[in-house]
């Protein structure tokens with residue numbers, strides 16, 4: 600039996616959660632076109648004959664503008680320790696920039712430690728880039744790795760591997776997954792065969808509500824939303840949607856309650872039949888910068 604932990608890190612929005620879902624074969628992490636969608640360390644367990652891979656999805660590393668942002672970065676950075684492989688994702692549709700270099704620096708800091716993880720760099724979204732662009736990203740991300748780690752034959756950059764993939768369409772993902780499985784060492788499974796994640800049910804429902812809200816609202820709102828389940832007495836689930844301002848409350852509810860209603864319908868469709876989802880919107884001024892609030896919300 601081979602087994603191991605694989606941390607997936609990168610700037611916000613590069614497709615980390617989409618890739619983890621694709622590799623695991625089940626949706627374990629919510630995704631959206633907005634940056635900073637993932638706010639927790641989310642596990643996704645891949646079961647293969649003779650192998651188990653535990654992927655660790657992380658919040659996108661970014662320049663924080665709130666205490667929440669700092670905590671998200673801490674969550675992502677701390678996921679790098681005690682893993683066997685670090686997957687750094689970059690986006691094929693954008694040039695390799697300072698945000699990517701910061702991620703590579705953090706990853707290489709771990710890789711350099713003795714018994715540190717191996718580094719695999721993944722160029723994602725190749726379905727939206729030309730062949731020339733993909734090639735340019737592969738070359739420039741390799742140059743960035745070498746600029747940070749040096750080019751000595753037995754140095755950390757010599758062992759880094761590069762994979763172009765489309766996390767959304769699936770292209771290249773099997774080659775990457777197989778490479779990871781083959782590179783793991785002998786070890787016991789960490790989870791039973793039928794377990795794909797350790798996310799508690801209540802947190803998952805709150806995440807599904809937030810995912811729908813991210814898809815259905817605009818502007819600055821996505822960053823201001825937090826969801827949490829406050830009551831779970833099956834089939835009755837009460838989920839609170841926290842926003843920062845009174846004006847945002849109206850947007851989340853929608854004209855005649857239409858936004859909230861469509862969110863409820865979409866989430867209920869993914870839950871076992873009979874679920875009764877009660878959504879409440881609440882204003883908590885500046886919750887993203889209030890330490891005691893963040894503690895209570897589990898960030």
Ligand SMILES: Nc1nc2c(ncn2[C@@H]2O[C@H](COP(=O)(O)OP(=O)(O)OP(=O)(O)O)[C@@H](O)[C@H]2O)c(=O)[nH]1
Nearest residue numbers: 611612613614615616617631635636637659766767
């Ligand atoms: N075209 C294309 N879009 C992709 C691909 N992978 C992800 N996306 C899209 O990119 C957006 C961000 O994807 P996520 O998986 O949420 O990105 P993330 O890196 O987890 O983002 P954060 O959690 O905010 O850090 C979504 O709209 C995805 O559908 C891909 O391979 N091709």
Ligand SMILES: [Mg+2]
Nearest residue numbers: 615616636637
């Ligand atoms: Mg994510």
